[in-house]
Structure formats: C-alpha cells, structure tokens
Amino acid sequence: DVKVTQSSRYLVKRTGEKVFLECVQDMDHENMFWYRQDPGLGLRLIYFSYDVKMKEKGDIPEGYSVSREKKERFSLILESASTNQTSMYLCASSSPSRNNSPLHFGNGTRLTVT
Amino acid sequence: SQQGEEDPQALSIQEGENATMNCSYKTSINNLQWYRQNSGRGLVHLILIRSNEREKHSGRLRVTLDTSKKSSSLLITASRAADTASYFCVNSNSGYALNFGKGTSLLVTP
Numbered sequence: 001d002v003k004v005t006q007s008s009r010y011l012v013k014r015t016g017e018k019v020f021l022e023c024v025q026d027m028d029h030e031n032m033f034w035y036r037q038d039p040g041l042g043l044r045l046i047y048f049s050y051d052v053k054m055k056e057k058g059d060i061p062e063g064y065s066v067s068r069e070k071k072e073r074f075s076l077i078l079e080s081a082s083t084n085q086t087s088m089y090l091c092a093s094s095s096p097s098r099n100n101s102p103l104h105f106g107n108g109t110r111l112t113v114t
Numbered sequence: 115s116q117q118g119e120e121d122p123q124a125l126s127i128q129e130g131e132n133a134t135m136n137c138s139y140k141t142s143i144n145n146l147q148w149y150r151q152n153s154g155r156g157l158v159h160l161i162l163i164r165s166n167e168r169e170k171h172s173g174r175l176r177v178t179l180d181t182s183k184k185s186s187s188l189l190i191t192a193s194r195a196a197d198t199a200s201y202f203c204v205n206s207n208s209g210y211a212l213n214f215g216k217g218t219s220l221l222v223t224p
Contacts, residue, residue, distance in 0.1 A: 043157075092157075105157045
C-alpha cells in the first residue's frame with residue numbers, strides 16, 4: 001500500500017513565523033500535491049509537482065511556496081504565516097499516468113496560526 | 115475548472131438503508147473518481163469510472179456515469195455506521211491536478 005506521511009498532525013504557529021509542512025511518499029510517485037481544506041470551501045489546490053524541482057501553481061498559491069528537491073518529499077512553506085492560513089493541509093501523491101491515477105492522501109496537518 | 119459538484123450537501127440515513135449521492139460536472143472527462151474522507155483524516159480513493167463505462171461495482175458501492183448529462187452517482191447499499199464520512203467526486207480531463215468539490219456529508223445512524 002502507498003503510504004503518504006505528513007510530518008505533523010497538529011501544529012500551532014504564531015503570525016509572521018515561517019512554517020514548513022513536510023510530506024513524504026514511499027511509492028516512487030512522480031506527482032505530488034498540496035491542498036488545504038476549509039469548512040464550506042472543500043479542498044483547494046495550492047501547488048503541485050510532477051517531477052523533482054518542478055512545481056505548478058494551483059488555485060490558491062498566494063502566501064505559499066513549495067520545494068521538491070527529492071522525488072519522495074514535497075514541502076509546503078508558509079513564508080510568513082497569517083491567521084487566514086489556519087486550515088487543514090492535505091498532501092497527496094499519484095503515479096506518472098496523468099489521467100487515470102488515483103490520489104493517495106496523507107492524514108493531514110491541522111495548522112493553527114495565532 | 116474540473117471541479118465536481120456533489121448533491122446533496124448532507125444526507126442522513128439509518129443503518130441498512132441505501133445511500134445515493136450525485137455528482138455533476140461541466141467539462142468533458144477521461145474518468146471520474148469518488149473519494150471518502152472520515153472525519154479529520156485524509157481522503158481515500160474508492161472507485162474510478164472511465165468515460166466509456168456506464169456502471170461500475172466495488173463491493174457495496176455502485177457508480178454510474180452519464181456523460182450526456184455530465185453526471186455520476188454513487189450508491190452505497192446496506193449502509194453501516196462506518197460509512198459515515200464525506201464523499202467527493204472529482205473528474206479528470208487532461209491535467210495533472212484534480213480539483214475537488216465540497217462533498218456530500220453522509221451520516222449513518224444505528
């Protein structure tokens with residue numbers, strides 16, 4: 001079974017801090033994704049990556065950046081955390097087939113910015 | 115956008131009953147996928163149906179696809195309390211990324 005591991009289940013940070021959310025997958029997947037999930041808004045795509053050192057903006061990239069230095073690891077960076085970035089963050093990965101591959105999700109990181 | 119829209123937003127049934135959720139989309143698709151999310155957890159892939167398929171089964175799950183109406187339905191038969199979760203549909207066209215809707219929240223009571 002594919003395992004996608006997010007480094008923290010819960011995280012509390014202060015406004016203005018630089019925050020790193022880490023995600024590791026163990027199935028040699030090419031594609032990796034970061035979503036945030038908020039009540040009433042569903043899941044929204046922040047960034048995705050289809051190869052090492054490659055990244056693409058999703059629907060809501062503002063205030064975030066990403067890093068993909070190794071195939072198995074995809075990091076989401078909040079350059080200067082703000083209270084409106086309090087959310088559940090979900091990482092996912094999928095195999096190289098662009099159209100027919102299901103996403104495998106981690107269990108999420110619930111981030112609170114105070 | 116490739117976002118699917120689920121309907122109803124919330125559904126409450128008793129154990130043993132069937133649950134039906136619907137999904138509509140706007141663009142042409144290669145396939146449509148359904149996911150489940152238990153409270154506070156990540157999403158789990160349930161089933162994928164390709165655009166040239168009309169119906170697909172997996173255990174107690176039955177998915178239908180009507181490309182002429184741009185809609186899909188997920189039927190869970192003989193529901194159990196453990197089926198309580200949110201269910202999402204997402205369609206894939208030609209892009210890498212899948213965009214999810216707000217989901218249907220299913221509550222199954224004993």
